[in-house]
Amino acid sequence: MANYTFTAADITADASATIKNGTAGDTITAGQAVYLKLDDSRKVWRASKGAAASAIVAGIALNSASAGQPVFYCERGIVNVTSGQVAVGAVVVLSTAGGLSPAADLASGNRVCVVGVGLASNKILVNCSANRLISDGTVPA
Numbered sequence: 001m002a003n004y005t006f007t008a009a010d011i012t013a014d015a016s017a018t019i020k021n022g023t024a025g026d027t028i029t030a031g032q033a034v035y036l037k038l039d040d041s042r043k044v045w046r047a048s049k050g051a052a053a054s055a056i057v058a059g060i061a062l063n064s065a066s067a068g069q070p071v072f073y074c075e076r077g078i079v080n081v082t083s084g085q086v087a088v089g090a091v092v093v094l095s096t097a098g099g100l101s102p103a104a105d106l107a108s109g110n111r112v113c114v115v116g117v118g119l120a121s122n123k124i125l126v127n128c129s130a131n132r133l134i135s136d137g138t139v140p141a
Contacts, residue, residue, distance in 0.1 A: 004091075004100045006031035007083035008064050017077025018129065020058065024065040031081065032098025033057045033115055034073050044071050046098035049113060057093050057115050059128045060100075076129045078119070086118040 008030035013019060025043035028034060033047035036058050047057045059073035090103035093113045100115060116126035 003094055003096065003105070004031075004081075004086060004102075005084050006081050010082040010084075011060070011062055012080045012082075013062055013074040014078040014080065017079070017126070018075045019062065019072055019077075020075050021070055021072045024067055024069050024071040026097075027064075027066050028061045028071050029064045029098065030061050031084075031100075032061045033093045033100055034059060034061050034071070034098070044073065047093045047113070048097045048099075049093050049095050057113050057128050060115065060124065060126055061098075074126050076127050077125075079116075079124045079126055081122050081124065085121050086124055088118050088120065091115045091118050091124055 011030040022036065022042060022044040025037055025045040028044065028046055034044045035047040035056055036042050037045050044058070059075040060079050062072045062074055065071040087102040091100055092103050092106060093115055094101050106112060115128060116124045119125050
């Protein structure tokens with residue numbers, strides 16, 4: 001399956017979700033995975049599996065924001081996606097900044113950060129409150 005593609009206006013969180021906010025460090029689109037850059041006044045940046053720090057996801061962005069603007073993200077709970085398609089199973093961060101994909105798209109040598117679980121074609125159960133980089137950060141060969 002290809003990377004997930006969502007329409008920004010169609011990303012919402014359930015009322016019971018844990019929502020956090022911060023200041024965008026770069027341009028973020030609703031539906032992208034984000035992380036907190038601890039050495040940059042805790043600004044919110046698009047996550048990527050390319051580097052260990054940016055592979056530790058804080059949540060999924062709920063609004064689009066340019067650098068310096070407020071951004072809200074779901075740290076834990078259900079994110080509803082009314083456009084696009086989500087596979088049932090683990091949802092992971094991609095090397096493309098902010099990108100998400102099913103775990104089946106991982107390859108040997110990829111850093112692994114599970115963002116949540118696809119519950120249905122339009123729901124992701126996000127759990128980034130104590131996010132984890134699996135073992136040494138790579139998928140076993």
